[in-house]
Amino acid sequence: MNAIIALIDQVAIGIYFLIAAGILFALRRYLAQGEEYRSSYFELERDLARYRQMNAITAIVFMLELAIIIAGIRIVVVPELWRDRQIQNLLSAARIEDGVFETPAPAEPAANLGIDPVALPRSVGAANQIQATPAPTPTPVGTIIPAAPPIGCDSPEAQLRIPGNGMRVFQPIPVVGTVFTDQFSYASIEINGPSTLGNFQVIRDQFVEIREPAEFSQFVPAGYAPGEYEFRLMVFDITNTLRASCQVRIFISDPLPTLTAAR
Numbered sequence: 001m002n003a004i005i006a007l008i009d010q011v012a013i014g015i016y017f018l019i020a021a022g023i024l025f026a027l028r029r030y031l032a033q034g035e036e037y038r039s040s041y042f043e044l045e046r047d048l049a050r051y052r053q054m055n056a057i058t059a060i061v062f063m064l065e066l067a068i069i070i071a072g073i074r075i076v077v078v079p080e081l082w083r084d085r086q087i088q089n090l091l092s093a094a095r096i097e098d099g100v101f102e103t104p105a106p107a108e109p110a111a112n113l114g115i116d117p118v119a120l121p122r123s124v125g126a127a128n129q130i131q132a133t134p135a136p137t138p139t140p141v142g143t144i145i146p147a148a149p150p151i152g153c154d155s156p157e158a159q160l161r162i163p164g165n166g167m168r169v170f171q172p173i174p175v176v177g178t179v180f181t182d183q184f185s186y187a188s189i190e191i192n193g194p195s196t197l198g199n200f201q202v203i204r205d206q207f208v209e210i211r212e213p214a215e216f217s218q219f220v221p222a223g224y225a226p227g228e229y230e231f232r233l234m235v236f237d238i239t240n241t242l243r244a245s246c247q248v249r250i251f252i253s254d255p256l257p258t259l260t261a262a263r
Contacts, residue, residue: 002081002207003185006238009078012070019063026063030056088208143168145251151230153246157181158235161213166249170255175217180209181235181243188236189217192250193229200232221252 008015030053037049146164153159162176163169179187187206192199203219210216219231232247 003236003238003240005073005077005081006185006205008070008073010250011237012074015070016067021062022063023232026056026059030060037131061171067150085208093237151247151249153233153248155244155246158233158246159213160231160233160246160248163219163231163248163250166251167248168251168253169219170253172218172220174215176213176215176232177246178210178213179206179216179233179235180211181237183237183239184209185236185238185240188234189219190232190234191229192232193224194227195224200230224252226253227251 009047033049033052033056037046037053040046041186055181097111143170144164151165156178157180160175160177162174175189185207189203189206190200204217206216208216229250229252230247231250232245234242235244238244
């Protein structure tokens, strides 16, 4: 919708000329039919001339309404859209990003990591003894699959930091990257895999430019069957032309077992 409004704003002058030409043509037809009405002696010809005059009036009214609608879009809608976009850009610029790439991963059971905590025997002076406590459970590695074939992101205008190529996704994750281009209109976040019948399915449209790496969406894997998926970001300008894209390969899996579930 934003792309259509931007296109109307760009070609509004040409549309006004076309509307003016249409009104002049309809007015000329109205006057010609008036002459025919006055010069006709037969009732049928007079009725046909009157009918054509009414059609010409209807066309003039329609084109005037169209001109009012386009003027309303340029005067009211377009400034509001630009104001909203500026506000979103300010909010995006105000976000504080730590730049650390972290993937969510639940803790594995201590038993599976070979950790066997042993407590020292208690004695009379136990209060003064150093007690052994279980070591913290480390975060399991493997949320990024190194052997995943790369697909690529060739332009800085469309970049994906999260999800990364080869990332294993089993719970909601933020979508982090950059989205911008000259005369930016919108971007599309899409996915293709076992649950989409081999076609790319739109997850969300992004209407705000992101020129520095930041979170601009969220991906929820629930509802997608486990398997290998292509995850891509497509950036379009106001003429609906693809200007940049970024595509990675992700692996959706069932949630990993937690410490509570393992017990």
